[in-house]
Amino acid sequence: MTEPTGNPRPGVRRVFKRLTVDVHFNPIVNRRVLVEWALDESFIEEGPYTFTLYWSESPTADIWVPICEVIDQPWAYDTNPRLPLGKGTDFFYRVVLEDGNGNLYQSQAVNGTSYWGRYDWTLAREIIRKEIMLMRKRTGVKGYLYKRRAFGDPCPCTEPVTGQINDPNCDSCYGTSYVGGYYEPFEYWVTINPSQHIRKLDAEAGLITENIETVRGLAYPSPESNDFWVNAATDQRYVVMSGITALALHRGIPLILQLRLQERSRSDAMYKLPLPCGGAHAVS
Secondary structure, three states: OOOOOOOOOOOOOOOEEEEEEEOOHHHHHHOOEEEEEEEOOOOOOOOOOEEEEEEEOOOOOOOOEEEEEEEOOOEEEEOOOOOOOOOOOOOEEEEEEEOOOOOEEEOOOEEOOOOOOHHHHHHHHHHHHHHHHHHHHHHOEOEEEEOEOOOOOEOOOEOOOOOOEOOOOOOOOOOOOEOOOEOOOEEOOEEEOOOEEEEEEEOOOEEEEEEEEEEEEEOOOOOOOOOEEEEOOOOOEEEEOOOOEEEEEEOOEEEEEEEEEEEOOOOOHHHHOOOOOOOOEOOO
């Protein structure tokens, strides 16, 4: 088990490809800090994966305070951060992974300090407040964002050596190669611009038309390509395409994004996932 207190023990090898800390958007909206990570694609040890988030005032400290623990999930929240996040308040986060065999792997320490002043916090908070109000009262469409799994238990429909998916409509992984396919959805509102229709020739279906929606949404819960979004009113489902751009930034921090969503046919495996019944994560 991961040590409940003190400094997490060094892992056998480095397996964390990325560790990022959001000390702007989430503190503004929800007074919490979001820490996200990604594992190296070559890491395929037995699960489940238990991640423990630690906090400290120094990257070389002997004592690291455990914040929370999550299982098979690439993000965690510090719901009681040391606010305000400003000058003179340096602090650091680190994540320790325990695999299904009890082996420990430690990430690098990442600085969680923000150097925004009072003016920066006030301006960014107002931009986000107005965008949320506009979407929810006038222009927005309520939906749900499903984050695609990037690690976990390999699905039996996947070739163990090549990783090739044999059944794109699998009821277990929904074509992602990992059991469960996607994480629990987030409530995610968007403003939809006029649709773009692209006609292309398919080897099996002949000439087909693809509908691509260009939408704007908040920078959290940080959509990524191959996630998918569901229109809560119509149950239409769209995959998030690459090329996500920032429409509004403050001091280099994205606040509002532009996404391209490609509509999927009703035969797609993602339609097998049920809509949440009041259980989706809320963004604010």
